[in-house]
Structure formats: structure tokens, C-alpha cells
Amino acid sequence: MNAFLVTDRLALRAITASDLDNLFDLDSDPEVMRFLNGGRPTALETLREESLPQLTHRYPCIGNPGFWAADDRSTGSFLGWFELRPLREDSAAVVELGYRLNRAAWGRGCATEGARALIAKGFTELGVETVTANTMAVNTRSRRVMEKSGLSLVRTFFGDWPDPIDGSEHGEVEYALNRDDWIRGQ
Template sequence: MPAFLETERLVLRPFTEADAEHLLALDNDPDVMRFINGGRPTTLETIRARNLPRLLHVHPCFGTRGYWAAEEKIGGVFLGWFEFRPLADDSPAVVELGYRLHKAAWGNGYATEGARALIHRGFTDLGVERVIANTMAVNAGSRRVMEKAGLSFVRSFTEDWPEAIEGSEHGDVEYELTRAEWEQRGRDK
């Protein structure tokens, strides 16, 4: 399957059913999942029944998917995934940006590189008007990626999650970037 997007060091490609084992390894690293589910393991059955259908979903307003497997351009090592998904299937106006990378990929700039490339593609080719991203308030690493990708803090909020995880008592944060702000800043800066 052809790549959706390539950067200097990354290839973002559509997921396939064959990615189940990659996802299982990613979602079973307690450090990777710390701010998602408190670090609890995920089963292969959950990956196949719940996660893969979400990752394979085609959004009609884009005519493509909203989740992308991330691989190193040289060597093809699976690094994780990026989300750039419209909040409404029938409108590309507002998309959610997200990322989940293997711990070995942290600190190498991959998350920022992929996020910036998706934002550029969204504003230039996909009709996106606003990019949002959310994380736990205590997730300093993810917040830093959002800022480096050009998003700005909008608000703090709390959700009623079915199960509290460490740090959830501090709530969540939302960041955003509009097309107008992106253009005013000189696009990729």
C-alpha cells in the first residue's frame, strides 16, 4: 500500500490487518501506555476487535484514513502511529492530532516531525481549518510535542473517566492551531 506521507526520516502509511503484532507490542509497553490507560496490558483480541477497526476506518470527507503507521524511512522499522482524524466524518474542518511511539523512538524528534508534516498536509491539501490535540495535564512530553508542532494551549478540563489513572486528578489539556495562525506564522514554523 502506498505511503500517505513521507518526511525526511519517516514514512506514514495506512494500517493493515498485518499490523496487529506491531500494535500489540506498542500497547503492551507500560511506559507508552502510562498516560492512556495507566500502563495496563492490551490483548491481541482487543487489538483486532477494537483498535484495528478504528485505525482502518476511512473518513468520507478525506477519502482516506485518519490513523497512520509510522516507520523509519531507512530500514522500515515500525515506530508507532499518528492520528490526524476529522472529528466529523462529513467535514474536514476540525481534526484531532495524536501520536503513539515506541519508547525507543522518544527524544529523536519523530513525533514533532510527523505532526508538523500532517499539519502541513491538512492545511494545504485536506481542507482542514483547525487542528486540536489533547493529553493529560501531567504528560509534559506530549505537551512539548504539541508546542513544537505549532499548537497553543487552549484550556484545561476534566473528564469523568471510567477508571482513574495516576495523574488524572490534574485533568487534561487541549491545544489547537488554526489555518489562519499557521499561515500567519509562516506555515511550518
């Protein structure tokens, strides 16, 4: 395994086509997908044709993909993925933080551990100036990860979603952290 980033419990590595079955299992769990699409599974063909190219895309501004598979260091098992993706192809100044982990990783601090490590790498090695993250306002677990990772609430907003899901009437929230605030918090 060629790890991009290693923490106490996680090894983050580039996602490959060999992860397709793991991605399918992850996106087939209704609880994992609850705040993304109301709990519907993602079709294997959609993962292969649409998701996998996005998850493996390399961004010229950082020389790496913006998504990373997360493996449990003690067992080698696939736990899900993390995102630290530039919002523009040609600039790493603003990146989006995200994570999608299987239920076996929930409640163990894995999301916070991975997010903090990626944020630190972004600010110290990749030229990141601002980290942003979004979720549904009612997704309290994800919001807590953002807060524990140092991000602060910027705004609540309401999108015009074609297929509203339970809780979408409460809106979406945006969190952010800039490099100067991160340095002050170290």
C-alpha cells in the same frame, strides 16, 4: 510501501491488519500506555476487534484513514502511529492530532516531525481549518510535541473517568491550531 506522507526520517502509510503484531507490541509497553490507561497492555483481541477497525476506517470527507503507521525510513521498522482524524465523518474542518510511538522513537524528534508534516498536509491539501489535540496535563512530553508543532493551550478540563490513573487529578489539556495562525507562522 505506498506512503501517504514522507518526511526526512518517517514514512507514514495506511495501517493494515498485518500491523496487528506491531500494534500489540506498542500497546504492551507500560511506558507507552502510561498516560492512556495507567500502563495496562491492550489485549490482542481488543486490538483486532475494536482498535484495528478504528485505525483503518476511511473518512469520506478526506478520502483517507485518519490514522497512519509510522515507519523509520532508514530501517523500515515500525515506530508507531499518527492520527489526523476528522471529528465528523462528513467534514474535515476540525481534526484531532495524535501519536503513539514506541520508546525507540522517543527523544529523537520523530513525534514533532510527523505531527508538523501531518498538520501541513491537513491545512494545504485536506481542507482542515482547525487541528486539536488532547493529553493529560502531566504528560509534559506530549504537550511539548504539541507546542513545537505550533498548537497552543486552549484549556484544562476535568473529565469523569471511570478508572482514574496517576496524574488524572491534574486534569486534561486541550491544544489547538487554526489554519490562519499556521499560515502566519510559515
